[in-house]
Amino acid sequence: MTAQPIPHANSYYAASGLPQPERPPLQGRTTADVCIVGAGYTGLNTALHLAEQGYSVVVLEAARVGWGASGRNGGQIVHSYSRDIDVIESRFGPAVARPLAAMAFEGAAALRERVARYSIDCHLKDGGVFAANTRRQIGHLRAQKALWEANGHPGLQLVEGPQMQAIVRSARYQALLVDPTGGHFHPLRLAQGEAAALESLGGRVHEQSAVTRIDRGDTAVVHTAQGAVHARFVVVACNAYIGNLEPQLTQRSMPCGTQVIATEPLGALAPQLIPSDFCVEDANFLLDYFRLSGDGRLLYGGGVIYGARDPAHIESIIRPKMLKTFPLLRDVKIDHAWTGNFQLTLSRLPDVGRLSPNIYYSHGCSGHGVTFTHLIGRVLGQAIAGQAERFDVFAKLPHYPFPGGRLLRVPFTALGALYYSLRDTLGV
Numbered sequence: 001m002t003a004q005p006i007p008h009a010n011s012y013y014a015a016s017g018l019p020q021p022e023r024p025p026l027q028g029r030t031t032a033d034v035c036i037v038g039a040g041y042t043g044l045n046t047a048l049h050l051a052e053q054g055y056s057v058v059v060l061e062a063a064r065v066g067w068g069a070s071g072r073n074g075g076q077i078v079h080s081y082s083r084d085i086d087v088i089e090s091r092f093g094p095a096v097a098r099p100l101a102a103m104a105f106e107g108a109a110a111l112r113e114r115v116a117r118y119s120i121d122c123h124l125k126d127g128g129v130f131a132a133n134t135r136r137q138i139g140h141l142r143a144q145k146a147l148w149e150a151n152g153h154p155g156l157q158l159v160e161g162p163q164m165q166a167i168v169r170s171a172r173y174q175a176l177l178v179d180p181t182g183g184h185f186h187p188l189r190l191a192q193g194e195a196a197a198l199e200s201l202g203g204r205v206h207e208q209s210a211v212t213r214i215d216r217g218d219t220a221v222v223h224t225a226q227g228a229v230h231a232r233f234v235v236v237a238c239n240a241y242i243g244n245l246e247p248q249l250t251q252r253s254m255p256c257g258t259q260v261i262a263t264e265p266l267g268a269l270a271p272q273l274i275p276s277d278f279c280v281e282d283a284n285f286l287l288d289y290f291r292l293s294g295d296g297r298l299l300y301g302g303g304v305i306y307g308a309r310d311p312a313h314i315e316s317i318i319r320p321k322m323l324k325t326f327p328l329l330r331d332v333k334i335d336h337a338w339t340g341n342f343q344l345t346l347s348r349l350p351d352v353g354r355l356s357p358n359i360y361y362s363h364g365c366s367g368h369g370v371t372f373t374h375l376i377g378r379v380l381g382q383a384i385a386g387q388a389e390r391f392d393v394f395a396k397l398p399h400y401p402f403p404g405g406r407l408l409r410v411p412f413t414a415l416g417a418l419y420y421s422l423r424d425t426l427g428v
Contacts, residue, residue: 045377066191072340120193128182
């Protein structure tokens with residue numbers, strides 16, 4: 001019996017994506033220099049980097065291109081890692097922090113290079129904002145500005161007082177840190193455009209081709225229900241949707257869900273909300289994030305569901321957050337509401353490494369996947385080509401299982417998040 005095709009989530013992005021060709025499931029045996037498991041940003045960018053160097057590449061995707069977080073996220077370009085350079089240095093020392101800092105702003109540049117080189121129509125716009133809800137958080141923004149400037153990222157501007165209204169018109173915020181090199185885009189269109197770019201270079205993408213197992217060896221064999229790829233190298237790039245394919249990876253990570261809503265088109269109301277047309281995220285531990293879409297909707301996301309359950313009433317979770325930020329939207333209709341999963345590690349740093357000498361993996365972006373995946377795709381491609389110095393910087397980071405194993409990782413993590421959420425609420 002043939003399995004039913006897995007469709008995209010019922011999101012605004014899926015409703016407004018690029019036209020797509022047929023990408024049939026893998027049938028029978030084939031060969032390639034590299035087989036990549038997962039057609040999200042990590043897999044597609046690794047594949048693109050390798051195809052640009054002349055490697056033959058096959059990408060296997062269980063559902064559709066960009067089906068996971070790559071096609072459901074907030075669409076915001078945010079630099080660095082989920083734990084910033086100062087935290088990395090305090091934990092692991094300057095010898096580890098320095099090379100990571102040198103790569104912290106590369107992912108955004110790589111993303112923009114992809115869009116420009118392949119003329120990807122993904123509604124890319126420049127400008128991002130970090131917003132302080134409390135006076136205490138202004139100190140965090142000042143520290144972030146100084147940290148990033150010290151690591152070679154100038155141009156940040158801290159804005160307070162009436163000038164904030166020219167950027168975002170909300171009474172919620174005490175200060176804004178503006179990053180001109182931040183930005184936002186249509187995430188599914190980006191993934192779809194990257195897949196088309198790969199195919200233009202001879203790369204092959206098979207959708208509805210879930211990988212069932214990977215056989216180790218000098219030539220690895222990647223199996224699906226109806227076929228197999230024999231490859232010199234394999235890259236496992238599944239992130240939160242890895243399931244039980246590689247159990248040693250899943251014990252060191254946890255899928256988490258975040259929710260997004262899209263309003264109806266707002267017309268002349270849109271520039272009254274965000275005159276700058278920048279994207280915004282606040283400085284809370286469980287943060288809110290929002291931006292205007294290419295057709296003038298407000299896209300608003302926030303919250304975390306640990307363990308990645310799909311909540312039944314997404315609008316009831318996110319709409320109150322939106323109205324707290326923009327009360328004048330109380331009568332606006334919500335056209336789309338969806339959830340998507342990202343992969344969390346205990347350290348909040350990406351988990352990158354090898355499962356065997358020729359089988360690589362990267363996952364656990366912990367909420368900073370947009371830029372990191374575009375960086376690590378380049379780094380993985382370099383490692384496969386024999387230049388592993390930058391790969392080894394990430395591969396040497398220690399990673400540990402969540403306390404309590406699978407049974408207790410969700411309640412333990414949620415309890416910690418509750419503590420920090422209370423601190424945000426109380427402003428302490």
